[in-house]
Amino acid sequence: MVGIAQNLCGVALVGSGSATPSQSLSNEELGHRVETSDSWIKARTGIGSRCVIGPDETLVQLSHRAGLSALSMAGWDPESIDLILLATSSPDDLFGSAPKIQALLAAKNAVAFDLTAACSGFLFALVTAAQFLRNGSFRRVLVIGADQLSSWVNWDDRTTCVLFGDGAGAVAMEAVDASQDDLLGYLLRSDGSRGDSLQLPQIRDHLPLVSGTSHQRGGFDPIQMNGQEVYKFAVREVPALLEKLLNETQISADSIDWLLLHQANQRILDAVAERFSIPSQKVLSNLGSYGNTSAATIPLMLDQAVKDGRVSSGDLIATSGFGAGLSWGAALIRWKGPT
Ligand code: ACO
Numbered sequence: 001m002v003g004i005a006q007n008l009c010g011v012a013l014v015g016s017g018s019a020t021p022s023q024s025l026s027n028e029e030l031g032h033r034v035e036t037s038d039s040w041i042k043a044r045t046g047i048g049s050r051c052v053i054g055p056d057e058t059l060v061q062l063s064h065r066a067g068l069s070a071l072s073m074a075g076w077d078p079e080s081i082d083l084i085l086l087a088t089s090s091p092d093d094l095f096g097s098a099p100k101i102q103a104l105l106a107a108k109n110a111v112a113f114d115l116t117a118a119c120s121g122f123l124f125a126l127v128t129a130a131q132f133l134r135n136g137s138f139r140r141v142l143v144i145g146a147d148q149l150s151s152w153v154n155w156d157d158r159t160t161c162v163l164f165g166d167g168a169g170a171v172a173m174e175a176v177d178a179s180q181d182d183l184l185g186y187l188l189r190s191d192g193s194r195g196d197s198l199q200l201p202q203i204r205d206h207l208p209l210v211s212g213t214s215h216q217r218g219g220f221d222p223i224q225m226n227g228q229e230v231y232k233f234a235v236r237e238v239p240a241l242l243e244k245l246l247n248e249t250q251i252s253a254d255s256i257d258w259l260l261l262h263q264a265n266q267r268i269l270d271a272v273a274e275r276f277s278i279p280s281q282k283v284l285s286n287l288g289s290y291g292n293t294s295a296a297t298i299p300l301m302l303d304q305a306v307k308d309g310r311v312s313s314g315d316l317i318a319t320s321g322f323g324a325g326l327s328w329g330a331a332l333i334r335w336k337g338p339t
Helices: 038-045 059-074 098-105 118-134 192-197 227-249 266-275 294-307
Strands: 010-019 023-026 049-052 083-087 111-115 140-148 166-176 183-190 206-210 213-216 258-261 316-323 327-334
Touching: 010 059, 010 118, 010 294, 038 266, 049 166, 059 098, 059 140, 059 166, 059 294, 083 098, 083 118, 098 111, 098 140, 111 118, 118 140, 118 166, 118 183, 118 294, 118 316, 118 327, 140 294, 166 294, 183 227, 192 227, 227 266, 227 316, 227 327, 258 266, 258 294, 294 316
Parallel strands: 083 111, 083 140, 258 316
Antiparallel strands: 010 166, 023 049, 140 166, 183 327, 206 213, 316 327
């Protein structure tokens, strides 16, 4: 691979975008499908409604809209993008959906591929993008986090279906001079030995092929989750990793402008904020309207907070993604915005 920007070892986030499906489903409406209530869901999770992809929408379309919006904010010509990374666990096409987004964006010079790390996917993709930017391989990367878990929950299982929604978010990342690096630090973790507590497993269904040989039918069972195990994992591991990151970067929790966690449960957000004495005004949350959109939560929340003026240029964001795998990660980032 030919390096195109050897002297640019820093990373800047210069644009954001997001898109959500047109259908919204409230807790009350969900109560017509499963035995639950608005008060139970709100008290246990903070979720009030979620968006669900409708018959005329696809994840690629949502991702395209989010990507276009990020390009527009960054002021980028689509042909100037070198890489499109799509973090998703629910692509329209198991062979990869990122190239279809590349085609819709007319980003004809970009290489495009998918990356899967469930709800940690966006953070893992952002860190992956940073490697390409820092080593001089690429100069401009569009990182998209998008998921359509509405297709993969069992809508008759009240313990999971109330949690998830669909959406897409995107960030435009650019190589900059090392002195302007906005990715101040990151840590990533995986622990497959605990993966059983949250899975979207392949169907174990073998069909006869020819005499003496069978094949496994393609397809996936709905999401299976041990909610309490995942909850305990999140409130234990996320603060521990953030603390390690703050120590390693010698950054104090007081200097964090925004806590931007994967939007899984308001109680998880509150517990992490409390651990670092971060006041609630600094905790970004849109769980009330969108629920858990998996790989989309962080860029979707970021875009909304940038567009409504809460996050502004130079703000320090402590972010963490966590979820199936199990996987988790944390990063300290300064938002730059359009230059
Ligand atoms: N409505 C009403 N009652 C319910 C519902 C519901 N939707 N769901 C469960 N209950 C009932 C249970 O049956 C149980 O009843 P019982 O006491 O009679 O047995 C009771 O409520 C309590 O159930 P718990 O499972 O103990 O409830 P908990 O307080 O743990 O909350 C929750 C459940 C919200 C799922 C919580 O455990 C949680 O948020 N866990 C983390 C999940 C998560 O973040 N997952 C996504 C990770 S990201 C990724 O990678 C996709």
